[in-house]
Amino acid sequence: MDFNDTPEEAEYRARVRAWLNANAPAARGVAHGHEDSESIAADKAWQARKAEAGYACITWPREWGGAGGTTAQSVIFNEEESRLGLGSAVFGIGLGMCLPTILAVGSEADKARFVAPAMRGEQVWCQLFSEPSAGSDVAASRTRAVPADDGSGDWIINGQKVWTSGAHFSDFGLLLVRTDPDVPKHKGLTMFWIDMKAPGIEVRQIHQADGGSGFNEVWFTDVRVADSQRIGEIGKGWNVALVTLMNERLSVGGEAGPGWRALMELAASLPGVEGHGSALQDGGFREKLADWYVASEGLRLTRLRSLTALSRGETPGSEASIGKIISARHSQELAYEALDRLDQYGIVANGDVASLAGGFQRNFFWGAAMRIAGGTDEILKNIIAERVLGLPLDIRVDRDVAFRDIPRGA
Amino acid sequence: MNFDYSHEQKFLKDEARKFLEERCPVTAVRGVLDDGGKPFDRGLWQAVAGMGWTGAVIPEKWGGTGLGHIELCAIAEELGRALAPIPFASTVYVFAEAILAFGSDAQREALLPGIASGAVIGCLATSEREGALSIEGMAANVVGGRLSGAKVPVTDGDVATHAIVAACDEAGPGLFIVDLAGEGIAREAIATLDPTRSVARITFAGSPCERLGAAGEGAALLSAILDRAAVLFAFEQVGGAGRCLEYAKAYAMERYAFGRVIGSYQAIKHKLADIYVRNELARSSAYYGAWALNSGAAELPEAAAAARIAGTQAYDFAARENLQTHGGMGFTWEADCHLHLRRARQLGLALGGLPLWRERLIRTLESRNAL
Numbered sequence: 179m180d181f182n183d184t185p186e187e188a189e190y191r192a193r194v195r196a197w198l199n200a201n202a203p204a205a206r207g208v209a210h211g212h213e214d215s216e217s218i219a220a221d222k223a224w225q226a227r228k229a230e231a232g233y234a235c236i237t238w239p240r241e242w243g244g245a246g247g248t249t250a251q252s253v254i255f256n257e258e259e260s261r262l263g264l265g266s267a268v269f270g271i272g273l274g275m276c277l278p279t280i281l282a283v284g285s286e287a288d289k290a291r292f293v294a295p296a297m298r299g300e301q302v303w304c305q306l307f308s309e310p311s312a313g314s315d316v317a318a319s320r321t322r323a324v325p326a327d328d329g330s331g332d333w334i335i336n337g338q339k340v341w342t343s344g345a346h347f348s349d350f351g352l353l354l355v356r357t358d359p360d361v362p363k364h365k366g367l368t369m370f371w372i373d374m375k376a377p378g379i380e381v382r383q384i385h386q387a388d389g390g391s392g393f394n395e396v397w398f399t400d401v402r403v404a405d406s407q408r409i410g411e412i413g414k415g416w417n418v419a420l421v422t423l424m425n426e427r428l429s430v431g432g433e434a435g436p437g438w439r440a441l442m443e444l445a446a447s448l449p450g451v452e453g454h455g456s457a458l459q460d461g462g463f464r465e466k467l468a469d470w471y472v473a474s475e476g477l478r479l480t481r482l483r484s485l486t487a488l489s490r491g492e493t494p495g496s497e498a499s500i501g502k503i504i505s506a507r508h509s510q511e512l513a514y515e516a517l518d519r520l521d522q523y524g525i526v527a528n529g530d531v532a533s534l535a536g537g538f539q540r541n542f543f544w545g546a547a548m549r550i551a552g553g554t555d556e557i558l559k560n561i562i563a564e565r566v567l568g569l570p571l572d573i574r575v576d577r578d579v580a581f582r583d584i585p586r587g588a
Numbered sequence: 589m590n591f592d593y594s595h596e597q598k599f600l601k602d603e604a605r606k607f608l609e610e611r612c613p614v615t616a617v618r619g620v621l622d623d624g625g626k627p628f629d630r631g632l633w634q635a636v637a638g639m640g641w642t643g644a645v646i647p648e649k650w651g652g653t654g655l656g657h658i659e660l661c662a663i664a665e666e667l668g669r670a671l672a673p674i675p676f677a678s679t680v681y682v683f684a685e686a687i688l689a690f691g692s693d694a695q696r697e698a699l700l701p702g703i704a705s706g707a708v709i710g711c712l713a714t715s716e717r718e719g720a721l722s723i724e725g726m727a728a729n730v731v732g733g734r735l736s737g738a739k740v741p742v743t744d745g746d747v748a749t750h751a752i753v754a755a756c757d758e759a760g761p762g763l764f765i766v767d768l769a770g771e772g773i774a775r776e777a778i779a780t781l782d783p784t785r786s787v788a789r790i791t792f793a794g795s796p797c798e799r800l801g802a803a804g805e806g807a808a809l810l811s812a813i814l815d816r817a818a819v820l821f822a823f824e825q826v827g828g829a830g831r832c833l834e835y836a837k838a839y840a841m842e843r844y845a846f847g848r849v850i851g852s853y854q855a856i857k858h859k860l861a862d863i864y865v866r867n868e869l870a871r872s873s874a875y876y877g878a879w880a881l882n883s884g885a886a887e888l889p890e891a892a893a894a895a896r897i898a899g900t901q902a903y904d905f906a907a908r909e910n911l912q913t914h915g916g917m918g919f920t921w922e923a924d925c926h927l928h929l930r931r932a933r934q935l936g937l938a939l940g941g942l943p944l945w946r947e948r949l950i951r952t953l954e955s956r957n958a959l
Contacts, residue, residue: 179658179879180590442953458954468946469901471953472894476869479591479876486591500865556854562864563857567837570852 181482183254190251194233194258201227205263211392213268218302218347221268225299235273235297242281243294249489253482271343272296272303276352279422280371283410288371292350304348304374306339306396307419311586313341314557316354317363317416318576318584321398323355323370333357333370333408335378335401341551345381345394348374354419357412359582366581367415370407377401388543423553435544436537438471441512444534448519457519470512477504499558499566502548506555510545513538591875593662601662604641608670611635614924620673620784621927627747627777627786633674634706642680643704646688650700657882661823661874668824669831671931673784675709675744677938681820683710686752686763686813690801695765699750711748712817713739713790714810720944723807728755734772734794735764743938745788746777752800753792754810761806763813764797771795782930811948815892817939819877822892825899825935826874829867832906832928836860836913843915856913863906870895870902890956893949900936900945907932 183191203224206217213221228234229243236252238244245251259265277296280288295301312318321337335355345351351372358366374381378401383391410418445457445467457463480500516538517524528536549555563569576584593601612632620626636642644660646652660680667676684703687695687710702708714721716728716739728737735755745751751766768775772793780787801809837860840851850856877895880888911918911925918925936942 179592179594179875179882181876181879181885182883464950465943465946468893468897468949471949472873472897472901473869475876475894476873476898479872480868482591483872483875490592500868503865504869556858559858559861560854562861563854567833567857567860567864569837569840569857569860570849572854573848573852 187250187254191254191258194255197231197233198258198262201231202259202262202264211386211390213344213347213392218268222299224264225269225297229298234299235277238281238293238297242289243297249485253485268302268344268347269296269299271305272301272348272350275305275422275425276303276350278425279352279369279418280409282421283418284371285406285409287406288409292371301349302344302347304342304345304351305422306342306345306351306353306372307422308341309338310340314554316419317367318581319354319356319367321353321355322359323357323368323403326402331405333403333405335370335372335398335403337398339396339398340393341384342381342394342396343392345374345396346383350374351396352409352422354415356581357415360580361413362578363576363581363584364416365413367419368412369409369415369418370403371409372401372403372407376403387546388540435509435531435541436516436534437508437512438467438474440534440537441470441516442467444516444538445519447534463515463519466515470508473504473508477501477508499553499561502552503555503558506545506548508545509541509548513541513545517542593658597658597662600659601666604663604666605669607635607639608666608672612670612672614671614927617671617673617784617927624783628675628744629673632672633676633709636672636674636676637704637706640704642676642684642706643700644680646684646700646704650696651704652700653704657819658878661820661878661881664820664823665827665830668827668931668935671784671828671831671927675711675747675786677817677821677824677935678712678744678748679703679708679710681817682712682813683708683750683752685816685820686712686800686809687765689812689816690809691765695798695800699765702749708750709744709748711742711744711751712813713742713745713751714754715739715741721940723754723761723810726754726756726761728753728792730755730757730762730764730797733796733798735766735792735797736772736794738789738791740789741778741780741787742790743785743787743934745790746775746786751790752813753797754806755797756806757799757803759804761810762803763800763806763809765800766792766795766797780934782934784927784931785934811889814939815888816881818892818896818945819874819881819888821935821939822870822874822877822895822899825903825932826867826871828928828931828935829863829870829899829903829906832903832910833860833863833867835924835928836863836906836910839914839917850913859909859913863902863909866898866902866905870898873898889952890949893945893952896939896945897942897949900932900942903928903932904936 206220225234232245233255236245236247236255237249240246273296277293280292296303307316309319309321311320321339323333323335326332326334351374353370353372354367355370356366357368378399380397382395384393384395385391386393442458445463448457450457450460520535528539530536531540564571616629616632620629640653641663643652644655644663645657648654687699699708716726735753737755739753749768751768753764753766755762755764772795774791775788777786777788840856841849843850873895877891880891907928911929914923914925917923
C-alpha cells in the first residue's frame, strides 16, 4: 500500500508538470450546457496539443495512436491537468465511452478511421442510447432500423433519442437501435456508428429544469446508414452497449463543481447564527463538514483502488458504481447546506459559476440532474445488489416476451 | 501508487482468517458473553501471541515479529471480523504502539518483549466521567512519582498488567505508565453494553508510576497515540462491518416471505447496497490511514480521523441494518446480530465517539490552512 509515486512515477509527474507549465492554456471553466463555438475550438486545440505530445489517451495502444502508457501515468496526468482546471466535458463521452467501445468491438476499418482523429480532438462523439420510453430501461429502445428495400444492404432508421449530451456539436454518434421487434427486447438490438450530419437527423436542444441546454433530443427520419457502419453482429447490440456502459461507470463519478473545501471556505466567510463568529465555527456545520470530507476522501480513495486493480491487469468490479451514488447526492447536499448558510441571500441568483455562491447554486440544480444521468441512484443500487452482492434479479415481466408484445404506456 | 494489500499481505490475511475460523468461532465469543466470570478467552490470547500477532510490529530484538503496520492492519481486519474476545486492541493498537513510538529505550526494553510473548496486557486509562474527554480537566494527579485518582471506564483494565494513565502533574497534563501489580491499586470489573470485552474501574492511591514521553507534552502525546490506534481500530471495524454484510446477505437469500426470498425485494437489495457502499468507503479510508501510519506521513491526523469516522459509521450502520434484515429473529439472544451491534458500539466509543473525532478532523483541516 503506497500513495507515494515510485521513482519512475515521480519522474513522469515532473515531466508532465514541466510540459503543462510550458503548454497549458488558461483555464476557462465552461460548465456543461454552456459550451459555445469559441470554447469548443479552444478545447479542440488543447486536445490536439496533448495528442501531439503523447498526453491524450495515455493508456491506449500505440498501434492506434495512443501513448501505450500505464494507468498510473494516466492518473498522474489527469491529476496535474485538473489541478489547472483544464478538464473538459466535450471529449469525455467520445474518449471515455464511444471510442473504447470501438477499440473493444469495432472493425479494423472503424479503428483506423476513428480512433486517431477522436484522440486529436478533431472529431467529437456522442452516445445515442436513451429514449423517451427507454431511460433506466435502456434496452427498451424503440428507434427502428429496417433493411432498405433496394437490395443495397443499407439500413433505414426512424425514431427518437433523448438526453444526448453534446449532440449539437458532435460529428459522430454511437447509436443503439431495434432491428428485430419479434424477439425479447435484449435480443433485437443492434449498434451502429452514425454521421451526425447525415440527412434526416435533427438535433433539438432540451430546455432543462435549470434553464440550461446541454442535452438534446435527436430525431431520425428515414436516415440511411450502410451496413458497414454496424458495430458487432445484428441482434448483439446489447452486448456492445454493455461495453459502453461499463466504461461510463468508470469515467463518470468524479465530483463536479465545488466540494467540501469550497464549502469550508464559504462558511469561513459568512457570519455564524446570531452573529457568533463565522459559520465555520458552528458546531452543527462542523459535524456535517467532517462527514462530507470523509465521504469525499473515501470516494477519491475508492477510485484509486479501482485504478490499482486496473494497473494490475484486473477488471475493476461494479464498485465503480459507488462513485456516482455518493458524488451526485453529495453535490446536492453540499449545495443545500451552502444556500442555508447564505441564509436569505441564498435565493438571490448568482450567475457567476466561478464564485462560491454561484457554484453551489449551479449544483443545487445539477445535483438533481447527476442523480439521474448515467444511471439513477436506484438503478445503481440494483447493479450493486445484483452484480456485486449476487442478490436475485428483479422479477421482469418483459424478459421472455417478444418486444412488440411488451405492455407499454401511452 | 499501489493501493491494495500485496500478495504476501493477502496470504497473511487468508492465513489469519483460517486460524480464527478454527480458534475463534462464534461459540468462543459466546463463551465469554455467557460466562460473567470470564473476562476474555485466555486460550485464544496465548494462541494469538504464539502466532506472533501481539508482537507483529515489535522489532525482533525485543522478541517481536518485525512486520510492518500494513500486516498488522490485515490481522486487525480479521480479528474484527471474528469478534475476537481478547484484549488485543488495548494491548497492541494502543499500549504497544505508544511504547514503541514514544517510550524510552528502557521502557521498550522492559515492556515490549512481554507484549510479544503475551505476558503483558496493556490498557489506556483516560476517562473519569461522562462526556467528551478533556485532558486539561483531569482530576487524576501525579505528585513525586505517585499517581492518585480514579479512571472509568478502562477497557481491559481488569485484566491488564500495565496501564498508560492520563493525569496532571506540576508540568501539566501527562501520560504515565503504571504497573498494575503495584501498590495502592484497586480494580473492579463493570458491566458494559458489550460483555465480550471487559472493562474496569481502576482507582490509584499513591501508586508508583513512570512518565511516558516529555514533561508537559501529555495532550500532544495522547493525540498522537489516539491517531495511531484509530487506524488499527478502523480495520477491526471494517472487518466487522464486512461480516455483517455477509450475514445479512446469507439471511436475505434463505428467508422467504410472500413466496420469494426477501433478498429479491428492492427494499432489501437497496439496503444491502447501502451497507456495501459505506463499507467500501470505510475500507478505502482505512487503507489510506494504514499507509499514513506505516510510512510516517504528515497526513496521519486527518487520515486517522477519516478512517475512524468512516469505520465507526460503517460498522454501526452494517450492524443495525443486519439486525433489521433478520426481522424479529434478529432481536433474539441466539441470533448473532447483537454481537456485532454491541461490538460496533464498543469500538466506536472506546477511543472517543464521533463528535470528538469530527471536531479533531475539522481542527486538523483548519490547521492545514485548507482555506
